[in-house]
Amino acid sequence: MSMPHKFLLLLLPLLYLFSEAVTALPREQAVPGGIALINLSNTDTPKPTAHLGKHQVLIRAHEGQWQAVVGLSLETAVGTNTLQVTSTKGEVKRVNFKVKDKRYPETHITIKDKRKVNPYKDDLERIYSEQRRSRTAFNRHSELEPDVEFILPISGRLSGNFGRRRFFNKQPRKPHSGMDIAAPTGTEVISPAAGKIVDTGDFFFNGNTIFVDHGQGLVTMYCHLDTINVKKGDMVKQGEKIATVGMTGRVTGPHLHWSVSLNGVRVDPALFMSSEALEMLDAPNRKISKK
Numbered sequence: 001m002s003m004p005h006k007f008l009l010l011l012l013p014l015l016y017l018f019s020e021a022v023t024a025l026p027r028e029q030a031v032p033g034g035i036a037l038i039n040l041s042n043t044d045t046p047k048p049t050a051h052l053g054k055h056q057v058l059i060r061a062h063e064g065q066w067q068a069v070v071g072l073s074l075e076t077a078v079g080t081n082t083l084q085v086t087s088t089k090g091e092v093k094r095v096n097f098k099v100k101d102k103r104y105p106e107t108h109i110t111i112k113d114k115r116k117v118n119p120y121k122d123d124l125e126r127i128y129s130e131q132r133r134s135r136t137a138f139n140r141h142s143e144l145e146p147d148v149e150f151i152l153p154i155s156g157r158l159s160g161n162f163g164r165r166r167f168f169n170k171q172p173r174k175p176h177s178g179m180d181i182a183a184p185t186g187t188e189v190i191s192p193a194a195g196k197i198v199d200t201g202d203f204f205f206n207g208n209t210i211f212v213d214h215g216q217g218l219v220t221m222y223c224h225l226d227t228i229n230v231k232k233g234d235m236v237k238q239g240e241k242i243a244t245v246g247m248t249g250r251v252t253g254p255h256l257h258w259s260v261s262l263n264g265v266r267v268d269p270a271l272f273m274s275s276e277a278l279e280m281l282d283a284p285n286r287k288i289s290k291k
């Protein structure tokens with residue numbers, strides 16, 4: 001056998017390991033807005049429960065371990081954070097983990113409808129009640145078994161990353177709590193994983209909106225929709241159509257705003273996607289390009 005062939009054979013197991021590493025989802029990124037993966041105990045022991053602050057955390061069986069999949073809010077303090085783990089016998093232990101710093105870029109957006117930047121007094125009551133409604137959906141912790149390997153909810157172009165510090169008409173607002181994918185009005189939106197529709201409605205900022213509960217505190221939200229094709233209580237499969245893209249609410253053009261929430265906090269949706277899926281968002285026309 002020639003040298004290059006031998007070399008390739010040596011590389012194969014490495015390539016295999018590497019591809020395993022990049023496809024294991026969700027990806028760990030222990031930063032504000034990211035995810036910490038924390039092994040708690042062997043799966044031959046009973047499944048423990050864990051809390052970050054007052055929120056119960058998703059726990060899955062992963063490579064022989066009970067692993068906590070911990071959502072870290074954009075406000076998470078950098079440095080040592082603590083997970084509270086409770087055994088089935090009621091013993092409580094504290095597990096420390098480190099959170100690293102991450103600086104998200106700034107973005108400036110001009111909104112023509114000034115009411116969507118500085119709402120009228122009459123709008124505030126509606127906005128506050130919608131915030132409570134969103135919190136209720138995001139704070140769920142159901143016993144559904146979550147699928148954490150998402151597929152893309154639409155094909156389109158990545159137009160806004162998670163975490164960007166935003167200024168609307170030069171005024172600072174909350175950082176971007178999801179991923180924006182631009183696509184023409186009417187583009188089909190599918191559920192990236194199986195789940196239950198837990199709320200739908202027309203929201204002041206978010207426009208037509210759907211919340212999907214995937215289980216154990218993993219909840220996703222779809223905003224600015226044109227049509228909503230599901231109703232509260234429906235069970236959906238991975239890949240099932242739930243809506244179409246639109247430009248309802250506070251928008252500058254048709255796109256999907258997609259948020260992913262874990263233990264009550266919004267995290268980067270990209271961490272639930274394979275690198276192949278993310279590449280498609282950067283070059284959405286690649287597969288259909290013709291000479």
Ligand SMILES: [Zn+2]
Nearest residue numbers: 178179180257
């Ligand atoms: Zn958005």
